[in-house]
Amino acid sequence: MTPVQTQPRPADSATAFLADSGESSDGPDGSGPQVRDDMTVELALSVMAGAGAGHLFLCDEDDLCTGLITRARLIAVREGPAYTDQVRLRDVLALVR
Template structure:
């Protein structure tokens, strides 16, 4: 889903847009993979799914982050790369997430501030519900 600034024609539609939440704009969660998967296998999964990103989960099914093709390619092309690098080594505990109840304006501001193009949407248990994407 691309976030844009729509042109509102009436006060009532502007009021509705002001109360939009992430839930209203998020895309389906898409492919999810375990954090023990290697970078090379993740790139193959991503290519097979024709996806630009993958949601990464831990052993309990909680979302630990999101990886993009660009991130995985940069790791693979790096001088420290080995075929043993796992996704858990790329994603960390400081990965950003958002709640489906977050206001769209707040989420968009945070994504632009951190220069994120995609952000996992998780529930109170850490389960991925969707992905919020932002075009530049």
């Protein structure tokens, strides 16, 4: 196996990638887990924990990347008064727009 050198992105470059960016499902630079936007918040937090990731790229039914969501944002939603176990990631994105 050939070692690959990676370079972290600046912190604010991740937040710049939001809905309607026109990017492919690989995310802006092909890094980070991609999930469907119909996933629940709890499952997304579990995926993040398993992947050791601080964010997820969200994909629509056509597998096009529609946004990015951070662990901090999901935790804030989960701790909010309107949270139920039925809240989907697309619902969280709608709150951000």
